[in-house]
Amino acid sequence: MSAAHAPAGRRWVRGLAGLLVLALIASGIWFALQKRGATEAAVAASGADSTATDSTATTEKSGSRFSFGRGKKKDKSKSDPVPVELAAVVRRDVPSFFTGTASIEAEQQADVLAKASGTVLKLLVEEGDDVSDGAVLLELDAIEYEARREESRVRAESQRREFERIRSLHEKGLASDREFEESKLLMETAQAQLHVSDITLGYTRVRAPFAGRVTRRIVNAGQNVQVGTHLFSIADLQPLLARIHMPEKEVERIRIGQDVRIVPDARPDESFTGRVTLIAPAVDMRTGTIKVTVAIDKGQEQLRPGAFVRAQITTDVHPLAMVIPKRALVSEGGETFVFRAAADSVVRVRVETGYTDERMTEIVAGLSDADRVVTVGQGAIRHGTKVRELVAARTDTAAAVVRR
DSSP states (O other), rough: HHHHHHHHHHHHHHHHHHHHHHHHHHHHHHHHHHHHHHHHHHHHHHHHHHHHHHHHHHHHHHHHHHHHHHHHHHHHHHHSSSEEEEEEOOEEEEEEEEEEEEEEEEEEEEOOOOOOOOEEEEEEEETOOOEEEOEEEEEEOHHHHHHHHHHHHHHHHHHHHHHHHHHHHHHHTTOOOOHHHHHHHHHHHHHHHHHHHHHHHHHHEEEOSSSEEEEEEEOOTTTTOOOOEEEEEEEEEEEEEEEEEHHHHHHHTOTOEEEEEEEEEETTTTEEEEEEEEEEESSOTTEEEEEEEEEEEOOOTTOOTTTTTEEEEEEEEEEEEEEEGGOOOOOEEEEEEEEETTEEEEEEEEOEEEESSSSEEEEESSTTTOOEEEEOGGOOTTTBBBEEHHHHHHHHHHHHHOOO
């Protein structure tokens, strides 16, 4: 029996020994990891201390330098005020404008259509030519119309002679009243046909319906045209018109004959003058606006029909209002400020504005007549900053007032 259990005992011992070996290996690995972690932590702590020491030293050195630099800059700011441009508050009339858009139109414009058919023999005008009322624009082949006219003339002459003969007999009692009336009717019909032939022959010479300028030529020489064919377009450019649509409340502030400033979109640096010539009596129900017709003054040939323009009409004026250049305004948080000059520094002041135009703005509150404001250099100053005025500023402001 002991011999039978001997192999099992040995297996148990070997198993126990294997477990002990595994436990020893695991313990060794664990201790090794713990030692490595401790070493890395120590190295990291040592590096951090060294870095902190270096940073502190560097900060101290840099701080001393920067502190010294700041001290110099502060001293420099005291000795060198910020250069700015100033503008004085002035008083002048400030208008309020309504600006509307429109296309330039000719007062009269028409398409010239053919009233007779035929081949175009001569073109007597070209696009851009000025023509008088009734001037011949082109000629059609008139041979056929001349033959018809001659035929009508011969028939009319024959009927006239026949009528004279019948009338002489009627006066002698040799022709009845019926014969007389029939002869008279035939003569008058022949004369009417002759008149129609004259008119039709005249249609072969196409004429201008009114004095103006040829804005478009559609037909070419040698082209065969029919009745109703579009031949030319003509416009009377004196005067040119701009029709703008204004709100009803704005129309109440304008009048017939009022001056209007016209600025073409193609040349925004140029402006032209015009006058209000017509205010429509009714309000457009779709838009709630009223049509206002502006006539461009004569002698302004640079404008052409079809050009897109902006019409500026004065609707109100504040007389002798306090104004400053628009560029002096500083907007912040929904409010408007200016920097007012006070001795050798500036004060930040909130202002209320009124009417404005391209260059100047009305000041309703916040400034007085004796004040001057910064117009250039606001980005480098704040409340209380010492400033130095540039000499060119006063010259520019004076020139602006003179131009106004």
